[in-house]
Each structure stands twice: as structure tokens, then as C-alpha cells.
Amino acid sequence: MLNPRLDLLTDYPFQRLANLLEGPAGDAPLVMSIGEPQHQPPAFVAEILAREAAGWGKYPPMGGTPAFRAAVAAWLNRRFRLAPGLIDADRNILPLAGTREGLFQIAQLVADGKQRTGPDGAPPVVLLPNPFYQVYAGAALLAGAEPVFVPAVQEGGFLPDFAAVAEPLLQRTVLAYLCNPGNPQGAVAPAASLGVCLALARRYGFVLAVDECYSEIYDAEPPPSALEVCAAEDDGLANLVVFHSLSKRSSAPGLRSGFVAGDDRLIGAFSRFRSYGGAAVPLPILAASTALWQDETHVEASRALYRAKFDLADAILGHVPGYYRPAGGFFLWLAVADGEQAARRLWREAGIRVLPGAYLARPGADGANPGASYIRIALVHDLATTRRALTRIAEVLSGREVAA
Numbered sequence: 001m002l003n004p005r006l007d008l009l010t011d012y013p014f015q016r017l018a019n020l021l022e023g024p025a026g027d028a029p030l031v032m033s034i035g036e037p038q039h040q041p042p043a044f045v046a047e048i049l050a051r052e053a054a055g056w057g058k059y060p061p062m063g064g065t066p067a068f069r070a071a072v073a074a075w076l077n078r079r080f081r082l083a084p085g086l087i088d089a090d091r092n093i094l095p096l097a098g099t100r101e102g103l104f105q106i107a108q109l110v111a112d113g114k115q116r117t118g119p120d121g122a123p124p125v126v127l128l129p130n131p132f133y134q135v136y137a138g139a140a141l142l143a144g145a146e147p148v149f150v151p152a153v154q155e156g157g158f159l160p161d162f163a164a165v166a167e168p169l170l171q172r173t174v175l176a177y178l179c180n181p182g183n184p185q186g187a188v189a190p191a192a193s194l195g196v197c198l199a200l201a202r203r204y205g206f207v208l209a210v211d212e213c214y215s216e217i218y219d220a221e222p223p224p225s226a227l228e229v230c231a232a233e234d235d236g237l238a239n240l241v242v243f244h245s246l247s248k249r250s251s252a253p254g255l256r257s258g259f260v261a262g263d264d265r266l267i268g269a270f271s272r273f274r275s276y277g278g279a280a281v282p283l284p285i286l287a288a289s290t291a292l293w294q295d296e297t298h299v300e301a302s303r304a305l306y307r308a309k310f311d312l313a314d315a316i317l318g319h320v321p322g323y324y325r326p327a328g329g330f331f332l333w334l335a336v337a338d339g340e341q342a343a344r345r346l347w348r349e350a351g352i353r354v355l356p357g358a359y360l361a362r363p364g365a366d367g368a369n370p371g372a373s374y375i376r377i378a379l380v381h382d383l384a385t386t387r388r389a390l391t392r393i394a395e396v397l398s399g400r401e402v403a404a
């Protein structure tokens with residue numbers, strides 16, 4: 001009765017965590033396992049939603065409103081200093097009801113389960129970093145493709161090296177996911193490596209999908225967008241799509257608002273695909289989103305708060321071997337001896353939920369899971385809560401639990 005490919009999916013990490021942490025926790029449990037920002041979105045979001053309430057009574061256009069697309073194009077040009085004429089608001093931008101669905105759908109868009117089969121009938125390949133945002137692998141598997149997990153480990157600066165993938169796999173590749181800044185490691189790929197990835201995509205004829213939803217949460221330097229390595233002339237945006245979201249940038253995960261931008265052939269196909277199976281973003285949400293993309297004040301305030309939390313982490317956990325301050329995103333990716341064991345202890349002894357790194361990765365060619373000796377801690381709470389939590393984490397992890 002069911003699609004047999006569903007059996008290829010592992011349980012989602014939060015379900016696995018719920019199974020692992022059965023039983024009572026210490027007092028006042030605190031969730032640091034989920035990347036759900038608890039900063040306040042600007043008050044104007046609620047005001048605009050109320051003002052635009054008549055829009056709930058209308059089917060929204062799949063392509064959004066001209067005002068939304070113009071605000072997004074202006075933001076992209078301003079933030080990433082794009083080549084003039086690179087982005088056409090009407091041809092290169094499509095709203096999404098959060099980026100998760102777009103990241104999932106891009107695999108359905110490019111892999112039909114039969115393309116690019118090798119001489120032995122091997123399926124098309126989707127490249128993804130390991131560890132990774134779980135939607136990438138689910139999307140690849142449900143599209144009938146073979147996910148190829150490319151290590152994104154400490155030795156490589158936590159960045160995947162797609163150029164090192166074996167030639168026969170590259171020839172079968174239809175799609176590569178890149179997360180920049182990366183979840184969970186917070187590594188930022190420089191523009192030069194984004195250029196290498198895009199050149200590879202064009203050489204082998206695959207789509208490069210760059211998930212940039214953490215691009216506005218950074219420490220020192222603003223992370224580049226893959227759009228920056230495209231020139232208006234030559235190949236323009238060919239083979240490239242990037243994904244942006246208001247969930248992290250504007251602390252509005254419940255708004256379900258993001259967009260995909262890039263190659264007009266892909267955006268056009270996306271639009272056709274989504275007119276059958278996508279959720280169009282409602283008009284009041286488009287209006288609030290337009291105002292959010294036009295405003296940087298709230299983004300700067302939120303970024304400053306994340307920086308202050310990483311300052312706390314430096315002070316409280318800086319002495320822990322393996323601790324590092326990530327260049328982007330809001331996660332600590334902390335080396336411990338055994339991630340599952342550390343998560344269990346933090347839950348039992350401190351009532352703090354963190355995610356074992358193994359749940360965000362798959363075993364590599366050597367059979368080892370590159371996330372197994374890590375925990376992911378989401379610094380999404382207010383300063384006082386974060387200080388208390390990090391202090392408890394340092395206490396619980398002190399001594400033998402922390403990797404040497």
C-alpha cells in the first residue's frame with residue numbers, strides 16, 4: 001500500500017532523541033536540541049498580519065506578489081553586492097512556505113529515478129555533506145536517487161569536498177546540496193570554494209542547491225552567497241539555486257516563509273511543479289515577509305544577541321578540548337567522547353536536551369559515523385537561560401566525558 005522508498009528513511013532525529021531520552025529529566029527541562037530561535041520577531045509582523053487579514057480569504061499566487069519579489073531582489077543585491085542585472089525579480093525568485101519544502105522538492109524536480117543511470121543500471125546520484133540537514137537525504141531517497149555522503153569533518157574545515165568525489169559518481173550526479181553556513185558545524189565556505197562547486201556542477205551538468213538559511217547569523221564576516229560567484233554575462237545563474245528563510249534570520253520559524261532564487265529554467269520548472277503540489281505563501285504572510293526582507297535593524301539585533309551567547313560559550317566551555325566558536329549559525333558542535341551518552345547524561349542530570357551528532361550523519365565509507373563523537377547544542381534561548389544551561393553543561397561534561 002505504501003511507497004517502499006519510505007522504508008529507506010531513518011526516523012527523524014527528534015524522534016530518535018525522544019526514544020533515547022525516555023524517562024524523567026531533571027527539573028525545568030530545557031530544549032537545546034532544536035534550531036528554533038526564541039528571539040522575538042519584530043512587532044510589525046503581527047501588525048501587518050492583522051492589517052492584511054482580508055488576504056486570508058484569497059488564494060495566493062504561487063509566484064508571490066510583485067512587492068515580495070522586488071523586496072527579495074533588492075535584499076539579495078544589497079546583501080551580496082550581486083552583479084547588476086544578475087537577478088530578475090520575476091524570473092529568478094520564487095517564494096516558499098519555508099525552505100524545508102523547497103529543499104525537498106528540488107530533488108523531485110531533477111531526479112526522476114531513471115535519469116543518468118550508469119551502464120549497470122545504477123540510479124542517479126545526489127551529493128550531500130555528512131553530517132547534514134536530514135531533509136536532503138530524505139528528498140534524495142524518495143526521488144529514487146542514491147545519496148552520496150561527502151565527509152564534512154574537522155580535517156577538511158567541516159566543508160565537503162565535492163571535487164574529490166569519484167568520476168563515475170560525478171557522471172551520475174543530478175544534484176548536490178551544500179549548506180552554507182553549515183548546520184550543524186557552522187563552517188562557512190569561502191566564495192572561491194563556492195565557485196569550484198558551481199564549476200563542477202556545470203561541467204557535469206548537475207544542479208547545485210545551496211542552503212543559505214543561516215547566512216545572516218554569523219560571527220565576524222558575513223558569509224558569501226553562491227550567487228556572488230555568478231556574473232550577469234557568461235553562464236549567469238545556470239545550474240544554481242540558493243535557499244533563504246525568515247525562520248532563522250528573523251526568528252520567525254512559525255511564519256513559514258522563505259524563497260528560492262537562481263537559474264530561471266529551474267525557477268520556472270519549480271513554479272510549474274509547485275502549482276501541482278506546493279503550498280503557496282498566503283498574502284498576509286507575503287506582506288509581513290516583504291517588510292522583514294526590507295528591514296535589517298532586527299537582524300542586526302538578533303545577530304548581536306547570538307554573538308553575546310557565543311561569548312558566554314567561549315567563557316564557559318572554551319577550556320573544553322575540541323570546543324570551537326563557529327563562523328556562522330547558532331549551534332555549538334561540541335566534541336565529546338560519545339554523543340549519545342553525553343545527551344543521555346545531560347538529560348538525566350541537568351534536564352537539558354541536546355542532539356547526539358550521530359543522528360545528523362550517516363556512517364561513511366569506513367563504517368564510522370562522523371557525528372558520533374559530537375553533540376549539537378542550539379543557542380536559541382535568551383542570555384540568562386543560555387548562561388545557566390552552558391554552566392550546567394560544562395559541569396556535567398567535565399572530566400572523563402569530554403574528549404581528550
Ligand SMILES: Cc1ncc(COP(=O)(O)O)c(C=O)c1O
Pocket residue numbers: 035097098099100101103133179183211213244245246247253256257258
Ligand atoms: C540547514 C537548514 N536548512 C533548512 C531549514 C528549514 O528551515 P525553514 O523550513 O523553516 O525555512 C533548517 C531548519 O532547521 C535548517 O537547519
